[in-house]
Amino acid sequence: MSEARDRLLSTASRLFYAEGLHSVGVDRVIAEAQVTRATLYRHFRSKDELVVAYLTQADEAIRARVDAARSEVEDPDDLIRTVGRSIAEDIQGEGFRGCAFLNAAAEYPDPEHVVHQAVLKHRQWFLATMTELFAATGKPDSEFAGRHFVMLRDGAMAAGCLTDPAPVGETFLRGLEGLLTYRSNLGSALS
Amino acid sequence: MSEARDRLLSTASRLFYAEGLHSVGVDRVIAEAQVTRATLYRHFRSKDELVVAYLTQADEAIRARVDAARSEVEDPDDLIRTVGRSIAEDIQGEGFRGCAFLNAAAEYPDPEHVVHQAVLKHRQWFLATMTELFAATGKPDSEFAGRHFVMLRDGAMAAGCLTDPAPVGETFLRGLEGLLTYRSNLGSALS
DNA sequence: TGAGAGACAGAACGATCGTTCTACCTGCAT
DNA sequence: ATGCAGGTAGAACGATCGTTCTGTCTCTCA
Numbered sequence: 001m002s003e004a005r006d007r008l009l010s011t012a013s014r015l016f017y018a019e020g021l022h023s024v025g026v027d028r029v030i031a032e033a034q035v036t037r038a039t040l041y042r043h044f045r046s047k048d049e050l051v052v053a054y055l056t057q058a059d060e061a062i063r064a065r066v067d068a069a070r071s072e073v074e075d076p077d078d079l080i081r082t083v084g085r086s087i088a089e090d091i092q093g094e095g096f097r098g099c100a101f102l103n104a105a106a107e108y109p110d111p112e113h114v115v116h117q118a119v120l121k122h123r124q125w126f127l128a129t130m131t132e133l134f135a136a137t138g139k140p141d142s143e144f145a146g147r148h149f150v151m152l153r154d155g156a157m158a159a160g161c162l163t164d165p166a167p168v169g170e171t172f173l174r175g176l177e178g179l180l181t182y183r184s185n186l187g188s189a190l191s
Numbered sequence: 192m193s194e195a196r197d198r199l200l201s202t203a204s205r206l207f208y209a210e211g212l213h214s215v216g217v218d219r220v221i222a223e224a225q226v227t228r229a230t231l232y233r234h235f236r237s238k239d240e241l242v243v244a245y246l247t248q249a250d251e252a253i254r255a256r257v258d259a260a261r262s263e264v265e266d267p268d269d270l271i272r273t274v275g276r277s278i279a280e281d282i283q284g285e286g287f288r289g290c291a292f293l294n295a296a297a298e299y300p301d302p303e304h305v306v307h308q309a310v311l312k313h314r315q316w317f318l319a320t321m322t323e324l325f326a327a328t329g330k331p332d333s334e335f336a337g338r339h340f341v342m343l344r345d346g347a348m349a350a351g352c353l354t355d356p357a358p359v360g361e362t363f364l365r366g367l368e369g370l371l372t373y374r375s376n377l378g379s380a381l382s
Numbered sequence: 383t384g385a386g387a388g389a390c391a392g393a394a395c396g397a398t399c400g401t402t403c404t405a406c407c408t409g410c411a412t
Numbered sequence: 413a414t415g416c417a418g419g420t421a422g423a424a425c426g427a428t429c430g431t432t433c434t435g436t437c438t439c440t441c442a
Contacts, residue, residue, distance in 0.1 A: 002388070002389085004388080004389065018300065019300060019301075020213075020297065020298055020299075020300055022211075022213035022214065022298065023213065023298070025428070025429060025430080026429080026430060026431085027428080027429085027430095035389085035390090036389075036390060036391065036392080037391095037392085037430095037431085037432090038389080038390075038391085038392095038432090038433090039388080039389055039390075041430095041431070041432080042388070042389080046430075046431080047429095047430060047431090097300055098296075098297065102293075102297065102349050103297040105289075105352075105353060106211065106289065106293065106294040106297035106298060107211055107213065107214070107297065107298060108211075109209065109210060109211055109288055109352070110210075119353065120353060120354075123350075123353060123354070127354075144362060144365065147358060147359070147362040148362055148365075148366055150346070150350065151343060151346035151347055151350060151359075151362055151363065151366065152342060152343065152346055152366075153346065154345065154346035154349045154350055155341070155342035155343055155344065155345035155346030155347075155349070156342055156346075158293050158345045158346070158349055159314075159341065159342060159345055161296075161300070162296060162310065162311060162314060163311075163314070163318075167338060168338070168342070171335060171338040171339055171342055172342065174335065174339075175339055175342065175343075178369070178370075178373060179369075182369060193418070193419090195418080195419070216398070216399060216400080217399080217400060217401085218398080218399085218400095226419090226420095227419080227420060227421065227422085228400095228401085228402090228421095228422090229402090229403090229419080229420080229421085229422095230418080230419065230420080232400095232401070232402080233417095233418070233419085234418095237400075237401080238399095238400060238401090
């Protein structure tokens with residue numbers, strides 16, 4: 001859409017992710033985006049809506065990456081590994097500050113709040129998607145595997161910005177490999 | 192110490208944990224603790240210090256629980272299971288709102304900030320302690336096992352307040368059992 | 383040519399933030 | 413008896429919060 005809107009959203013995303021949602025006020029955003037207050041409120045009804053737009057953008061970026069991996073990798077196990085490696089790379093990347101959604105949920109604990117609900121929506125999609133990927137391996141109990149994967153991911157994302165990210169990424173990938181190995185010894189799903 | 196200080200700290204803990212650090216102002220705290228502003232600032236130099244006191248109290252409570260388990264359970268594997276069950280119970284408990292430390296880190300990303308450092312201190316202790324417990328099993332690679340345990344815990348704590356806690360707790364305990372099984376098939380540590 | 387949308391500038395709103403202040407009262411220890 | 417620590421009460425500080433407002437200027441498209 002508008003060029004000012006893009007600058008607004010990308011600036012807000014950068015600041016929100018790096019410094020937190022409540023810590024960054026609209027004054028900071030409009031100053032660094034070089035936009036006036038009126039412009040912000042023309043494109044976003046409120047700060048909450050700006051936060052939701054930030055999370056929506058992050059959600060779409062992740063979906064796009066998973067979809068890309070899906071179309072590039074055929075083998076179900078390798079596809080899961082690809083997603084896992086992508087996560088491990090994120091953790092090691094410059095300026096990594098944890099999961100944008102987990103951080104947002106920590107700041108907006110009220111389940112009724114729009115921001116909190118945006119987090120839930122993303123997480124529901126991600127869990128369902130990972131469960132699908134595990135189901136595609138033909139092994140049983142993909143529900144548990146999906147939850148296990150997400151749990152490892154959440155832990156890795158949370159710890160990755162609190163300690164040296166290298167061993168965190170390594171532990172995550174090794175844990176994932178353990179899960180895949182465990183499942184490789186299972187019989188095929190009956191249903 | 193003082194009776195007003197206790198009321199202050201317990202009220203602050205309840206509000207901070209339930210609603211977040213930045214969302215709860217000092218006005219809320221003093222109102223619900225039925226204490227005046229001057230009383231708060233007699234006992235705590237600033238709000239930051241009150242937050243640190245809240246985290247310190249939580250840290251001590253967790254250390255006490257681990258120490259209690261340590262003196263009650265002899266078998267190393269069972270001791271780890273006991274700590275794991277304690278975490279799973281927390282997640283299922285009334286009013287669970289995630290890990291107080293992970294939530295605090297999300298709100299205070301600056302590594303130099305006293306609150307952030309209180310989080311790091313607690314996590315260093317916890318990781319070191321769990322690594323010790325795994326080392327006590329006599330199996331090798333306790334470093335990885337400790338990191339793996341903490342990663343599962345972090346993921347479980349993060350997800351436990353975002354979805355139905357029952358399957359989260361189940362997944363966590365099943366993942367932990369998988370880790371213990373994997374290690375039971377390892378040879379004894381050489382060093 | 384003229385209308386309307388989008389961005390500009392900037393003042394101002396009431397509310398809340400964390401913090402400091404003066405002043406008075408009480409209970410306990412020296 | 414005196415002093416002081418710890419509590420009460422309440423006003424006030426400057427700063428920042430998110431939001432709304434009145435204007436003006438500049439494009440684009442009918």
